[in-house]
Amino acid sequence: MKKSNSLRTLVQAGWGILTNSYVQGWMPGPPAIYQGPLKRFCVPGMNCYSCPGALGSCPIGAMQAVFNGRRRKFAFYVVGYLATIGLLVGRFICGWLCLFGLIQELLYKIPTPKLTVPEKIDRPLRYLKYVMLGVFVFALPFFYRTNLGMGEPFFCQYICPVGTLEGGIPLVLLDATMRGALSWLFRWKCALMLVCVISSIFIYRPFCKYVCPLGAFYALFQKVSVMRMRFDQDKCVSCGLCAKTCKMGVNPVLNPNSAECIRCSECVHACPKQALSFGVGPKKEAKPDEVVPVRLNV
């Protein structure tokens, strides 16, 4: 299992470096974010496009940019792109290609006592990310306009800790002139970001579980995606190791394609009987006229 974890961390880190490798942006001096053609494309995970090194766009930011435009358009391109990814792999992106997910995982590795959020709080709180998606990413940017007819990217502007950590703080550190423009909003967002960072030390991926609108979007497609978790009842010995291993609070036996599963495959590697696996489409059920071997306990 350690090998699979290392591979996943490597993939996450490699992807994070690759998609934020605009070296010029990281040089001290006047802010110089990448302005080339790659910014037409959205990276599949959460990654602020104001990050000095970002080569691609943030899909959540891009969605809001289209929604809150003067002409109030629906974001067919970004929604269609994200839906395509979701339909192919579900929340696999969360587990393997999200830089902010990696940051939270690395923070969780800090040796401290870990907290388990009581189920009475955890269960309803998991729906908060859908509120973030529906209200702060879609409804408010799409419908709200200021007196001047301008829309606002509500999630990015008032909530997203990813933008603060990857965009705001690096830009302020790299360029002293930006520090003069700091406002209450920066302090508010820093406070939110700190809450996220500190809670990540004690709780596994709290942003992914409770807040991330992109995770919420991909979760909508988890049960219908091409890539699916398969559970073989015949191999399972009910040891419970898979549920114990899962840090997202999923029981793969009861709900192998749970909306909360980030498809990190830790349960797959933890299972001593290989009862869990990933495959294409739903598990094929035996047809009635097929001969099914029966194990006799003699």
Add this chain to the structure above:
Amino acid sequence: MKQEASLKVTLVMLALSITMCGYGVLYNDEVKIVLKKATAICMQCIGLG
């Protein structure tokens, strides 16, 4: 366990999502909006100003 959605449903939805994406790119002028937004520092997003 509930019956899983068949692959046919997925493929139909995939066709729709790809069509949606294509429409957004070719007819809705969204790429221009995304590019314009992403190539400027979003002062609102990073909490400045």
